[in-house]
Structures are given as structure tokens and as C-alpha cells.
Amino acid sequence: MYYIGVDLGTSAVKLLLMDQDGKIMNIVSKEYPLYFPHPGWSEQKPEDWYTQVMAGIKELIKDVDKSQVAGISFGGQMHGLVILDENDEVIRPAILWNDGRTTKECDYLNNVIGKEKLSMYTANISFTGFTAPKILWVKNNEPENFARIQKIMLPKDYIAYKLSGVHCTDVSDASGMLVFDVKNRCWSKEMCEICGITVDQLARVYESYETVGTVLPEIAEELGIPQSCKVVAGAGDNAAAAVGTGTVGDGNCNISLGTSGTIFISSKNFGVDKFNALHAFAHADGHYHLMGCMLSAASCNKWWMDEIIGTKDYAKEQKEIEKLGENHVYFLPYLMGERSPINDPLARGTFIGLTMDSTRADMTQAVLEGVAFALRDSFEVAKALGIKIERTKICGGGAKSPLWKKMIANILNVKVDVIESEEGPALGGAMLAAVANGEFQSVEEAAKKIVKIIDTVEPEPELVEKYEARYAQYKEIYPACKELFRKIL
Numbered sequence: 001m002y003y004i005g006v007d008l009g010t011s012a013v014k015l016l017l018m019d020q021d022g023k024i025m026n027i028v029s030k031e032y033p034l035y036f037p038h039p040g041w042s043e044q045k046p047e048d049w050y051t052q053v054m055a056g057i058k059e060l061i062k063d064v065d066k067s068q069v070a071g072i073s074f075g076g077q078m079h080g081l082v083i084l085d086e087n088d089e090v091i092r093p094a095i096l097w098n099d100g101r102t103t104k105e106c107d108y109l110n111n112v113i114g115k116e117k118l119s120m121y122t123a124n125i126s127f128t129g130f131t132a133p134k135i136l137w138v139k140n141n142e143p144e145n146f147a148r149i150q151k152i153m154l155p156k157d158y159i160a161y162k163l164s165g166v167h168c169t170d171v172s173d174a175s176g177m178l179v180f181d182v183k184n185r186c187w188s189k190e191m192c193e194i195c196g197i198t199v200d201q202l203a204r205v206y207e208s209y210e211t212v213g214t215v216l217p218e219i220a221e222e223l224g225i226p227q228s229c230k231v232v233a234g235a236g237d238n239a240a241a242a243v244g245t246g247t248v249g250d251g252n253c254n255i256s257l258g259t260s261g262t263i264f265i266s267s268k269n270f271g272v273d274k275f276n277a278l279h280a281f282a283h284a285d286g287h288y289h290l291m292g293c294m295l296s297a298a299s300c301n302k303w304w305m306d307e308i309i310g311t312k313d314y315a316k317e318q319k320e321i322e323k324l325g326e327n328h329v330y331f332l333p334y335l336m337g338e339r340s341p342i343n344d345p346l347a348r349g350t351f352i353g354l355t356m357d358s359t360r361a362d363m364t365q366a367v368l369e370g371v372a373f374a375l376r377d378s379f380e381v382a383k384a385l386g387i388k389i390e391r392t393k394i395c396g397g398g399a400k401s402p403l404w405k406k407m408i409a410n411i412l413n414v415k416v417d418v419i420e421s422e423e424g425p426a427l428g429g430a431m432l433a434a435v436a437n438g439e440f441q442s443v444e445e446a447a448k449k450i451v452k453i454i455d456t457v458e459p460e461p462e463l464v465e466k467y468e469a470r471y472a473q474y475k476e477i478y479p480a481c482k483e484l485f486r487k488i489l
Contacts (some may be wrong), residue, residue: 007075
């Protein structure tokens with residue numbers, strides 16, 4: 001049997017084909033546009049996602065026995081607002097996770113409704129990227145569109161709907177909407193009232209490994225796959241990546257270096273940090289997790305390489321970096337504002353410490369280190385909760401860089417386990433589809449049998465000490481710049 005994992009990312013969809021033993025048979029990627037209609041806004045057209053998913057699946061399975069395709073599941077960019085009318089047509093472009101337009105709505109939720117109530121209802125507070133403030137933004141700014149809403153969906157769930165005809169979501173993705181009662185794994189009626197919506201306008205919630213339906217007859221015919229092919233709920237990209245890296249069960253950690261950056265800690269028990277600096281979400285394995293999310297991670301390096309210094313040879317630029325822990329140039333990676341742990345949509349990217357002898361390599365190094373330092377900010381919150389993390393897995397595009405992995409191992413002072421496949425959400429999606437089809441008894445069993453560690457990057461005591469001093473200096477930069485950011489909008 002074959003299982004398809006669909007990773008609906010911000011810049012492209014990655015599709016992965018896996019057999020019943022966990023062997024990856026093929027991988028296909030299809031890009032689609034990203035729109036910035038105003039500074040700080042970020043949108044995509046759901047129709048573009050669907051077009052590329054269908055094209056990608058056709059390419060993915062063209063050389064295998066299509067009759068053996070038994071399941072499709074997902075990992076997908078979280079928090080995006082997709083709104084459908086009475087005919088299930090998209091009303092307006094999706095407002096994405098990295099969109100910063102909802103400052104007023106977040107202020108209202110956090111300061112008028114109150115963080116205490118939000119945390120009680122949902123286990124989280126409001127961040128600009130979350131879905132609830134986006135719903136309020138549409139209500140406040142596009143009342144004619146708000147009045148037409150029949151269904152509110154998340155990005156990957158729109159694809160699941162197009163394939164199955166079922167309005168569905170899963171517990172992990174729903175956790176990032178701020179209308180979901182994470183502890184009890186159900187919609188929060190109180191939050192629906194605050195947002196001016198009804199529970200009926202939201203999709204049915206499933207566990208990530210549950211089947212929501214089978215592919216529609218017309219989809220089966222177009223793709224050449226059986227109508228019995230199951231469509232499985234899937235998970236938000238970070239939870240799906242955690243499944244794909246084996247970060248399930250209790251006390252495991254994964255760092256994702258994708259467009260955004262996350263530190264993900266799995267837990268069998270529900271828990272919330274008292275400052276809500278980390279997100280408390282339901283996990284795809286049936287349990288829970290804590291997560292710190294930075295809005296710009298590998299995208300910082302892509303911006304620096306592609307837009308500023310104009311090169312695609314990332315490896316060559318990194319070869320010029322020699323003196324780790326000794327760089328006097330620092331970079332705040334807040335190109336889209338920031339979420340965890342500072343929750344400041346007005347924060348901006350910043351270089352500091354430049355002198356006449358600063359080099360291109362110094363600035364490249366500062367970008368990579370800045371992302372690692374920002375990940376450590378969330379790591380420190382977890383440590384303050386008494387969580388002991390001695391090692392982490394790593395995935396995402398940035399994980400392909402040996403230098404970046406070395407930086408992270410030494411800046412966080414943890415062992416970094418490199419896994420055989422760094423496909424993250426796409427592999428996690430395929431694994432969830434396999435679990436739903438009975439190939440494995442649980443998500444944990446699938447992870448144990450499929451995920452293999454092939455290398456470990458060990459922290460070096462001397463370098464850890466150097467980076468400890470650098471991090472102490474880095475921590476002072478944002479507080480010093482915070483008020484300035486508000487004046488330079």
C-alpha cells in the first residue's frame with residue numbers, strides 16, 4: 001500500500017509518497033504565489049493550493065500502481081483564515097499565519113477580554129498570527145464578507161474538504177485558532193461568542209490520525225486512485241513535523257528550521273506556562289505539546305542570500321564563516337514581527353555591532369546565529385518550567401546546513417540528533433495516513449519503526465561558553481530597541 005503526505009507550506013506544497021513499511025518512494029514540490037497587498041500583510045489564494053496539490057499528486061504517483069494508494073493526509077501551515085460562502089466558494093484570499101494586520105484585534109482580545117480569560121478558554125493568549133483575531137479583523141473591516149461566512153477553515157483543511165467533501169479539522173491545527181478548548185479538545189463556545197461566530201460555522205474536529213472520509217468519485221477518477229482511498233485529518237505543520245521526526249510521547253523535543261522556526265516539546269500531560277510565552281496545543285499523537293514559534297527562521301537566511309547579497313550558493317557563503325562564538329555583529333530576526341516569546345508584531349529585523357572591518361561573512365554568520373539565539377529565547381522559557389531537554393531532533397530546510405546545526409547545538413547546549421529523512425510534515429502526514437489504515441497501532445509505534453537517527457551533533461564545552469557570553473549580549477538588544485520600533489513604523 002502507498003500513503004501520500006501533503007505538506008502545504010507557505011511558498012510551496014511538498015508531496016511525499018511512502019509505502020507501508022515507511023520507505024519514501026517519491027517526493028514532489030509545487031510552488032504557488034504569496035501576496036503582500038500592504039506592508040505586514042500576507043495572503044494566498046486557496047484555489048492555488050488546490051491546483052498545485054492536484055498537479056503534484058499526479059506527478060507523485062505516475063510511476064506506481066495507483067490502485068495501491070490507500071490514504072492521504074496532511075501537514076499544513078497553521079492559523080490561516082479560509083472563509084467559504086453558502087456554496088463553499090472562497091470569499092476572499094486566505095490571511096496567513098505570518099500576517100501582521102491584527103494588532104488592534106489582538107490588543108482587544110488580550111487587554112479587553114483579558115489574557116486570563118483567553119488562557120482559561122483556550123490555554124493560550126492572542127498572537128497576531130492566530131485565527132481568532134483574523135476573524136475579528138474581517139468582522140471589523142470587511143463586514144460584507146463576514147456576513148457571507150458559512151464555514152471557517154484552515155489551509156490544509158480546505159484541501160481535505162476539496163478531496164473528500166467533508167468540512168474537517170484536527171486537534172493540533174485547531175489549537176492554533178484561539179477558538180479551541182485545548183485541554184478538552186473541543187470548540188470553545190465562549191470564544192465563538194467573542195468572535196461573533198457559531199460553532200456550526202466551524203469544521204468538525206478529529207484526532208490527527210482519524211479518517212474523515214474517502215476521496216470523492218470525481219477526485220478518484222481524475223487521479224486514477226481507488227474511491228476507497230482514505231482522507232485522514234492530518235496535523236498542523238509543526239505537529240506533523242514532530243510525527244515525522246519521532247517527537248511523540250513524553251518529553252521529546254524537535255526544532256524546525258523552515259520559513260518559520262519552532263521548538264516543539266511533546267508531553268503526555270496538558271500544561272500551560274503562566275506567562276503564555278509558549279503555545280499549549282493538542283498534539284497529533286493524541287496527547288499535548290508546548291511550542292515556541294518564531295515567524296522568520298530559514299526565511300531570514302533566504303532573504304539575506306537572495307534579496308540582499310544576491311546569491312543562491314548558500315553553502316559557499318557559509319564556508320567563509322570560521323570563528324564561531326566570536327562574532328561582534330548581531331542580528332534580530334524579526335523580519336515579520338515576532339511571536340514567541342516576545343509577542344511583538346512591531347519588532348523588526350536589526351543588524352547591530354557593525355564596524356569598518358565587518359565582513360559579508362560576519363553578517364551572514366549574524367543572521368544564522370540570530371535565528372539560533374531567538375530559538376533559545378523560547379528554550380529558556382521551557383527550562384524555567386522545569387523541563388529538562390538534553391537533546392533535540394531537527395528538521396526543515398535550514399537543517400540541511402551542517403554549520404547551522406552546529407550553532408544550534410552550542411547556542412542551546414543540547415545534542416542535536418539528525419534523522420535519516422528530514423522531510424518533516426510531509427512524512428508525518430504520510431505516517432498519519434498509515435496509522436489510520438491500520439498499518440501501525442499508534443502514532444508512537446509508527447514513529448518508533450520509521451524514524452531513524454543517523455548522526456548526532458554534540459555541543460563543544462569551549463564553544464558553549466563563548467556563545468553563553470554572546471547570548472547574554474544578544475538578550476539586551478531587543479529591550480533596548482523595543483520602543484524605537486514603535487516610532488519607525
